[in-house]
Amino acid sequence: MTQKIPLDERKQHILKAVVDDYIATAEPVGSKSLVQKHPFSFSSATIRNEMAELEALGYLEQPHTSAGRIPSDKGYRAYVDNLMQLENLSQEETERIRGYLRDSLDELTGLIRKASSVLSEETGYMSLALSPHMRRSHLQQIKMLMIEPGRALVVVVLSAGVVKDRLVRIPELLDANQLMQIASAIEDGLSGMTLDDITLVTVASAARNTPLPESLLNQVLYEAYVAIKQADNLELFIDGQHQLLAYPEFHDIGKARCFYDTLARDGIMAGYMNEIKDAPDPEQPNPPCGQPDKPSYMIRIGQEIAVDGLKDCSFVTTTYKVGDVIAGRIGVIGPRRMAYSKVISHISFVKQTMNEHLRRLARGEEIVEEQLK
Amino acid sequence: MTQKIPLDERKQHILKAVVDDYIATAEPVGSKSLVQKHPFSFSSATIRNEMAELEALGYLEQPHTSAGRIPSDKGYRAYVDNLMQLENLSQEETERIRGYLRDSLDELTGLIRKASSVLSEETGYMSLALSPHMRRSHLQQIKMLMIEPGRALVVVVLSAGVVKDRLVRIPELLDANQLMQIASAIEDGLSGMTLDDITLVTVASAARNTPLPESLLNQVLYEAYVAIKQADNLELFIDGQHQLLAYPEFHDIGKARCFYDTLARDGIMAGYMNEIKDAPDPEQPNPPCGQPDKPSYMIRIGQEIAVDGLKDCSFVTTTYKVGDVIAGRIGVIGPRRMAYSKVISHISFVKQTMNEHLRRLARGEEIVEEQLK
DNA sequence: ATTAGCACTCTTGTCCTTAGAGTGCTAAAG
């Protein structure tokens, strides 16, 4: 997969220049215009030869015989892996992002929403954020609050301070006290278990000793079980859908429709994002300047995206963490011709800022780490 | 506003035919093609004359001199007010919608989401749904649940069975008991008041007698106040954005962008929907066949929409109700050339189904009405 | 190995032409 014969330095320069130009203009770039914009020490004819070779090697493509070249997926891949230079965000930008995320300290969903929103706003592309999966987090508390006869609110508190709740129907006959009894029986029996390990059976057996007729109990237990399980529901937040229409690759309505239709198909994107595994970059380009989190983002370019209808896009994602085992994903999707370095620096910073906030949120579980600081 | 000189019957027929055809084809309709598709008892020349008059009267427009006619805003207005025939949904359709909405009985937000989604799905346009405003609903309960030292969940129960909650920070020193004391003091003091009438001052005075130092109390009271107030936050749900790209009026990327940009601008749509007042239709066309809710939908066509960037659209909305005073809005937006009758029948049915569910949800408050049935 | 030069290719924009659909007007028919 990775090229065995690395490109010589001149080819690298040229490839980088081509990708940079194409990202900037969306026009196929020719040898002449390349020479004009970049101070090369050789002529357009040389570039022509080199470009022909780069095309033969699969890094560039020609839309038609007498046009300039555009990068292929492989070309972009080489670019993001080896060639591009990552920029740091300006003070101004970091301040703006920090400020925007500061408000939503306490609520996980709110933070994710805002992170997604700011990411899209700042990069000019579309952003996706997946709420963290909770299956490996531990149940800490479960409370049931009587709303009115027949209805109750089940509140589930997970490790790392995540709180989820759900409104349920219960038998009308049940009173508030009985409800609390059941809840604390479940809590006593299950707290400390991971969501994955909790089943309807374990819930039922936890409440075995509650002195209530089964008929009343069963429905409540079932609802409690559902409430616990749904704490692990993945939620996908999308922001900045409109931004993509600004790019020429979406000016063809057919393509735009295809893209947005895919996006709207339920579960596709959530499922795909959930599948992606972080492959820490083999070479760790440009080590992060003293920041705690290593920038292990994941880039999928064009055909690498295993979703029909998104083959003309690129997708940069990363993982944010709540505590140690709970992780969600946030990412940016845009045309293949994406300003990768800009996106990467933004996504890294947003991830990092989220992690800081979430660490504070989860401090109940991680006091040790907090104190070491 | 309403035309003083109503159109004679023939003009009405022709206008209706033109609008119907244009809705179906998106092509300007000419006298000849009209005659072909509709069994008129007069010739194309007569139609030409009538169409010229309809244009003079402002019901039709000509994109250019030698093209067919398309309806003007006024033409559409006459169409929806007097000409179109409302269709009833097929058994199959009502079943499908009912089935889809049946799941989300208990949760208001879930129901609204689904209603919006099904509406967009079934009509093929974009749907908007605004969560109900709660300012005139009454506070029934307020509970505070300790999550961990320093964090609590405030649960607000409103009349009509609406439940909202919010995660807040509280002083670390406060224990669960004190928290409950404060909550029940607030509840005792404020329950029965409308959200509108509750202020930071009333919250504070309700908790005046709680035996806790002010320093601890103040933050909690403030958070309780915020939680109560945010129960009235309007939330806007949008669904089926992608659908509009299918219509030729959105094939011009410029227009599409303009539309979606407006949509994305925060608060614009929520604000606009919130402003719309139901004007019950003056003539109540096609009285609803034995259904409890009168079909008081509101239609805004083209320029009638007071939002820049949506002037090429039409907007059909209606109100759904939770209990007596709490109302939200749900609507469909699409090209001016919208299949009005289809949209209206769908929106009416969805509204009605929502109302049924919500009436059941709010039954605690409306047992009387329920029993009369 | 590099580059200048040149012939060649292919797209894009412009202009022109033509076909077709639709109109308005006039005059004849009912």
Place this chain on the structure above:
DNA sequence: CTTTAGCACTCTAAGGACAAGAGTGCTAAT
């Protein structure tokens, strides 16, 4: 007086020709 047939006119949309421009590949000279 209303309706309709007929006709000349208008305007768009589609197709073809043409020139300009950008880019290429190849060859020969440096």
